[in-house]
């Protein structure tokens with residue numbers, strides 16, 4: 075006390091509230107009658123998890139403990155992959171997957187301009203250049219256009235299974251095999267997604283998942299996991315995530331600290347066993363109902379569904395006329411509609427060095443300008459979904 079002058083402490087307060095906007099965000103996320111956020115409902119009875127946390131305290135193996143091994147085994151088995159490797163976040167899974175593949179300065183990675191920032195930051199932080207290919211009508215990278223973007227420098231294709239909807243996995247795999255360029259998939263939205271009953275992980279060299287609290291398999295903080303069948307990549311990532319150590323006293327390559335906490339693995343193990351199926355089924359069920367009912371509204375355009383693809387609806391999205399006004403109207407009626415996301419990657423301030431401009435990726439821009447995400451989680455009931463639909467109808471009757 076007394077170290078900081080009053081003016082400095084005021085500056086600290088301002089800095090904190092501008093750089094850490096989460097405390098305010100969290101408050102807003104829980105107040106509405108129909109929320110995106112369902113964490114309070116989901117963890118209403120945390121006792122079975124807390125029991126295991128008490129055991130963890132007795133063991134003391136807080137990072138990469140035995141429960142992390144167990145999680146990696148269970149997760150990789152569920153995905154039909156040889157290896158599952160737990161890391162610090164979904165972002166780190168993407169970054170370390172690229173690093174383990176040897177990608178860096180001078181290389182190019184093909185990806186989508188319509189994604190979350192982390193897909194692009196993972197590429198940029200390796201020193202490689204993100205090369206964008208516009209999306210198609212399903213909001214995923216337009217596979218037809220990938221070959222046009224391939225150069226001598228292309229070292230990976232990083233598609234995103236956006237909102238939990240599998241990309242055009244067959245076409246992308248054909249391209250990958252033809253040009254001998256690996257696929258490192260951003261599957262952060264897509265735990266449980268399948269194509270023609272095959273797990274989406276089967277169609278990529280590496281798939282990366284996020285365990286963030288708002289993702290379909292969610293822990294009590296940050297966490298990520300990647301799967302691969304490639305021994306060399308798995309070996310590489312396991313070293314990269316843990317200071318490049320091969321044993322306690324030998325560092326093979328100066329690397330990173332990006333380990334999955336045992337606490338998070340406890341939560342993930344519990345949810346995989348007791349809840350993930352229900353989470354996925356609930357979302358799919360609610361989405362089917364929304365699909366059916368939203369057809370009645372002319373101003374709403376939901377993407378066509380491909381019956382071969384199992385979309386796990388991390389997000390339920392569509393194009394909505396007068397999007398911003400509708401969003402405000404829904405919020406006013408206690409329904410938490412969100413925009414994921416209003417500015418595509420190529421138009422972000424951070425992407426200035428890539429010299430893109432408005433019009434470069436028209437489909438990504440169109441979706442960014444018109445999209446809205448509606449709550450779809452498994453704790454929503456029919457009455458709430460109907461209220462959401464009726465509120466949207468009311469809005470369009472008024473405009």
Ligand SMILES: *Cc1c(COP(=O)(O)O)cnc(C)c1O
Nearest residue numbers: 163164165190192262284285286
């Ligand atoms: C959430 C997310 C990530 C990053 O995952 P974190 O675990 O939050 O680091 C990457 N890509 C996409 C598409 C995401 O939605």
